[in-house]
Amino acid sequence: MWKNRKTAKKLKNVFCSYKICGYNLDGLINALYKCKIKLYNVKKDGKILSLTVKRADEEKLFAITKKLCYNNIVKVGESGKSLFIPFLLRNTGVIIGAIILFISAIFFDDILLDFSYTGSGRTEYQEIERALYIKGVKKFSRFSEIDIPILEDELLSETDSFSFISLKKQGNRLVIESALNSRRQQIQNGNAERIISPFSGVVKSVTVYRGTATVVVGDRVEKGDLLVDGYMTIKESITPCNVLAVITVEEEKKIELYFDDFVDKKYVGTLIDGLYEDADDKRIILKRENGKYKYVVKLYYLRRITE
Amino acid sequence: MGFIDNILQSMGFDQVPSEGYKAVVISESAVYLENVKGLKKYTSDEVEFFLKKGSISVFGKDLFIKKYCFGDAVICGKIEKLQKN
Numbered sequence: 179m180w181k182n183r184k185t186a187k188k189l190k191n192v193f194c195s196y197k198i199c200g201y202n203l204d205g206l207i208n209a210l211y212k213c214k215i216k217l218y219n220v221k222k223d224g225k226i227l228s229l230t231v232k233r234a235d236e237e238k239l240f241a242i243t244k245k246l247c248y249n250n251i252v253k254v255g256e257s258g259k260s261l262f263i264p265f266l267l268r269n270t271g272v273i274i275g276a277i278i279l280f281i282s283a284i285f286f287d288d289i290l291l292d293f294s295y296t297g298s299g300r301t302e303y304q305e306i307e308r309a310l311y312i313k314g315v316k317k318f319s320r321f322s323e324i325d326i327p328i329l330e331d332e333l334l335s336e337t338d339s340f341s342f343i344s345l346k347k348q349g350n351r352l353v354i355e356s357a358l359n360s361r362r363q364q365i366q367n368g369n370a371e372r373i374i375s376p377f378s379g380v381v382k383s384v385t386v387y388r389g390t391a392t393v394v395v396g397d398r399v400e401k402g403d404l405l406v407d408g409y410m411t412i413k414e415s416i417t418p419c420n421v422l423a424v425i426t427v428e429e430e431k432k433i434e435l436y437f438d439d440f441v442d443k444k445y446v447g448t449l450i451d452g453l454y455e456d457a458d459d460k461r462i463i464l465k466r467e468n469g470k471y472k473y474v475v476k477l478y479y480l481r482r483i484t485e
Numbered sequence: 486m487g488f489i490d491n492i493l494q495s496m497g498f499d500q501v502p503s504e505g506y507k508a509v510v511i512s513e514s515a516v517y518l519e520n521v522k523g524l525k526k527y528t529s530d531e532v533e534f535f536l537k538k539g540s541i542s543v544f545g546k547d548l549f550i551k552k553y554c555f556g557d558a559v560i561c562g563k564i565e566k567l568q569k570n
Contacts, residue, residue, distance in 0.1 A: 207524045211553060220550035222527055 192233040192258035193218065198243065199250040203227040209242055228254065290319045291350040299356030301383055301426055302339045304458050304480065306354055309333050321347055370421045370485035373406040375399045377481050379429040389421035399427060405483065425483045428458075435473040446473050506536045508567060515551070516543050516567060518558045532560050533570075540570045 198206065203222055210217060210231075215238055218230040231239050233256075243251055256264075266273055293310075295303040310316065313332065315324055326345045333343045342357040372389075381397045389406045393399055406423045409416050435446065443462050450460055459478040464471065489509060507519035518541065521534035526542075532550065533542040548562035 204524050204527050207527065207550075207553070211523065214555070216552070216554035217550065218552055220527075220553060222529065222549075 191260040192256060192264070193230050194233055194236055194256050195219070195228065195230045195254040196239070197252045197254055198227045198229070199225055200227075200246075201225065206243070206246060209246060210239065213238055213242060215239060215242075230257075233258075287350065288321050289350060290315070290317060290321060290324075290352055292317070292352070294348070294351050294353045295356070296353060297342075297355040298358045299340045299343070301480075301482075302356075302358065303354075305337050305339055306333060306343070306356060309336050315352070321352075324352075371408040372404060373421055373423060373425060373483060373485050375401060375403045375405050375425075375427060376483065377401055377427050377429040377479075379427045379479075379481070381405075381425065382428050382480060383424070383426040385424040387422040388419055389423055391423070391425075393425075406485070421485050423485060427481045427483060429479040429481050431457075431477040431479070433475040433477065435475065436467075437471045437473065440471055441473070443473075446475070450475050450477070506541060508541060510564060510567060513545075513564050514561060516560045516564055518543075518560070520556050521558050522556070524553075529562075534558060542566075542568045542570060544568065 200206070203225070206227065207217065207220060207229075210229075215231055215235045220227070220229045222228075240251070293303075293307070295306070299306070310329075310333070313329060315329065326347070330343055330345050333345075334340060337343075339359055340356045341359045342355075344355040346353045346355070378400045379398070381393050381395055381399060384391050384393065384395055384405075386406055388410065389408055390410060391406050392404050399405065405425050405427075406421045408419055408421050410419050411417075433450075443464065446462055447460065450457070450462070454460075454477055456479065457477040458480045461476040461478075463474040463476070465474060466472070489507075505520065507517075509517040511517065518534060520536070521541070522537060523535040524533075525535050525540050526533040527550070529548055530546060531542055531544050532548050533540050543560050543564060544566040545560075546563040546565070548560055548564075551559040551561045553559075
């Protein structure tokens, strides 16, 4: 039964089904009818009468059946369009949980968690990343605070390497599609007979327009190694040519720092960031040596070799 | 005014007294009764209602009262016969 009778009366579209057992069930139907109770789905099966009444008439039903000595009344169920209101009242925890879920879904959908770089300009992603950082767009920024069309224009005007930049929100990720500036690529003169690596490191990208690459992505090269040779294989004949290519090599530098006391890697990282701003990436390894804390910092620089 | 009332009016039956009963059989599946005064008999094969004068019976199989209030009743089931007593 409802504790709050006013609430029960408000639920006009909620129906309750009952099964009543007894004699003279026709008389009971007439008694209910005379009391102006709307009866629905009245079915009689021997001594059992099943019927549905509105919740607002529930009290009347009990009063009449009690007066007529129908004690065996079983509530079978409830139905109706307004049934969700009592459901809400009974399950406040579920409702609060659903509201929290809904709000958190909206809130977390608005938070930038990652960047993704696509297009030919992804090799120069550090430049975009730097520009975004200056603009205040970093991890855990809110998408609602970013005006994407304006940011696209600003990035394009403030960077030199790109002819096209497009930003797109994909879930919690900001997808940055960029194309390298064709004018910048024109600095390739195509007069070199071969490309020799001026750095030691790992090959990250190989784009050869003319010539033959002697390395593939992932190869480790030392300073002085041949990257692109000045010949082309046309059908079965080898023809000498000048080289036209762009190779990206990730150069690695190692620095060792010693501390008497333990220092958190985070602070070492901040120190390194301040000292080596141009490094594209870094990795810090902590070792114990002669009672001191040795921090091996590996700095990575992306070097673009264009000929 | 309902659709049936419109039809009745157009056919000149609008002078039917207000206390007169009305019965509409919908296919073989339902009967709609107006101005009934009470339930006289109810089994799964027969439902009989009091009228102001006499009674009306609905015969059929698996009969049940779909709605019963304020002088109106809808009886559903397999309707076989409607009889004024």
